[in-house]
Amino acid sequence: MKNINPMFDGESLITPNSIAAEIFVAKNTEKRSDDRALAEAELAITLNLIEKMISNENHPSTIMSFTVERLCEMRKKFTPVVWSELIPFIQNNSSAQYFQNDPFTKWSVMKPRGYSGDAQLIDFIYRHESMNNHIVAASELGQCLHGYAMEVSSSVAVRERRDLLTRHIDEMASSYGGELEILTIAAGHLREANRSSALQNAQIKRWIALDQDPLSVGAMRREFAGTCVDPVDGSVRSLLTNQHDLGEFNFVYASGLYDYLNDKVAIKLTRKCLSMLKPNGVFLFANFTEENSNAAYMETYMNWALLMRSEADMWRIIHESCKDMDVDCQVRFGENRNIVYGFIRRKD
Numbered sequence: 001m002k003n004i005n006p007m008f009d010g011e012s013l014i015t016p017n018s019i020a021a022e023i024f025v026a027k028n029t030e031k032r033s034d035d036r037a038l039a040e041a042e043l044a045i046t047l048n049l050i051e052k053m054i055s056n057e058n059h060p061s062t063i064m065s066f067t068v069e070r071l072c073e074m075r076k077k078f079t080p081v082v083w084s085e086l087i088p089f090i091q092n093n094s095s096a097q098y099f100q101n102d103p104f105t106k107w108s109v110m111k112p113r114g115y116s117g118d119a120q121l122i123d124f125i126y127r128h129e130s131m132n133n134h135i136v137a138a139s140e141l142g143q144c145l146h147g148y149a150m151e152v153s154s155s156v157a158v159r160e161r162r163d164l165l166t167r168h169i170d171e172m173a174s175s176y177g178g179e180l181e182i183l184t185i186a187a188g189h190l191r192e193a194n195r196s197s198a199l200q201n202a203q204i205k206r207w208i209a210l211d212q213d214p215l216s217v218g219a220m221r222r223e224f225a226g227t228c229v230d231p232v233d234g235s236v237r238s239l240l241t242n243q244h245d246l247g248e249f250n251f252v253y254a255s256g257l258y259d260y261l262n263d264k265v266a267i268k269l270t271r272k273c274l275s276m277l278k279p280n281g282v283f284l285f286a287n288f289t290e291e292n293s294n295a296a297y298m299e300t301y302m303n304w305a306l307l308m309r310s311e312a313d314m315w316r317i318i319h320e321s322c323k324d325m326d327v328d329c330q331v332r333f334g335e336n337r338n339i340v341y342g343f344i345r346r347k348d
């Protein structure tokens with residue numbers, strides 16, 4: 001895979017290194033151990049067991065589930081600072097090569113678009129046909145690992161997120177009688193639109209889909225040519241610095257973006273999104289939670305760190321963003337609680 005230059009806009013934290021400063025800080029850690037020597041000893045035993053299972057040719061799903069569970073336990077047991085110091089040991093262990101037989105894990109490590117969490121990586125999770133060639137080209141072992149990776153709780157939650165958005169859009173479209181205007185921020189490939197009956201039946205007035213990656217914007221242009229979807233090259237920064245004249249919307253949302261934004265940027269962006277809502281318009285933002293039991297595997301073997309948020313973190317963003325505004329707000333979890341959703345409806 002060829003690496004291209006990352007296109008950072010200075011507002012997203014989409015490399016594991018840049019995000020580390022936000023994630024691996026000591027917060028709410030009074031019940032966790034900061035015993036580095038113990039952590040290193042436990043990790044050495046775990047890595048040794050994983051290597052043994054690999055050399056014994058245990059079933060790939062057994063190895064993967066053991067690894068995901070053991071790392072998840074260690075991540076919970078030790079402080080974020082101690083955990084962050086273990087990550088390079090895991091990434092440099094021989095088992096890292098084993099897990100890269102899975103094309104999804106490998107893509108995440110190689111970062112062919114130059115940053116974490118690109119739309120093609122997410123297309124693996126959506127089982128989108130465009131990624132089939134990568135799966136077919138994988139070894140039998142790789143395909144087996146891949147099958148497991150697609151069923152872990154975080155992958156299930158991402159597919160649910162897409163479906164929830166499709167449902168929400170279709171429901172809104174039916175009550176807006178063809179007048180619905182949507183803005184998607186960090187749209188990726190806008191896969192929630194693929195199954196939208198409202199889009200198919202031309203019940204949406206306009207749908208602006210903004211992303212910072214020109215390759216993803218190009219892919220959307222091809223996919224949605226002739227529909228009301230209008231892909232736009234743009235970023236959190238270009239939005240915050242008012243470089244677009246997009247007008248107002250009934251529904252503005254961001255999924256798979258807040259996981260890369262620190263609180264300061266998240267609050268600024270939320271305020272900006274609220275300012276683009278028509279009366280009664282809704283803003284939705286999604287974020288991974290600490291209940292994601294795959295987080296440790298993602299941070300280590302996939303080099304894909306996310307800024308996870310609790311219900312209280314979501315409320316803090318909402319309260320800080322909605323000062324002096326007349327709004328109705330909700331925070332809800334997805335079914336397996338790996339993703340949490342904030343909803344803000346403008347009443348004025």
Ligand SMILES: C[S@@+](CC[C@H](N)C(=O)[O-])C[C@H]1O[C@@H](n2cnc3c(N)ncnc32)[C@H](O)[C@@H]1O
Pocket residue numbers: 009011012014117118119122185186187188189190191210211212213216234235236237254255256257260
């Ligand atoms: C994890 S994908 C999510 C894609 C899609 N929203 C979904 O739910 O499947 C993250 C997307 O966010 C985009 N992105 C990351 N940082 C961004 C920024 N600062 N401004 C605009 N887009 C950004 C990336 O280009 C990528 O397409």
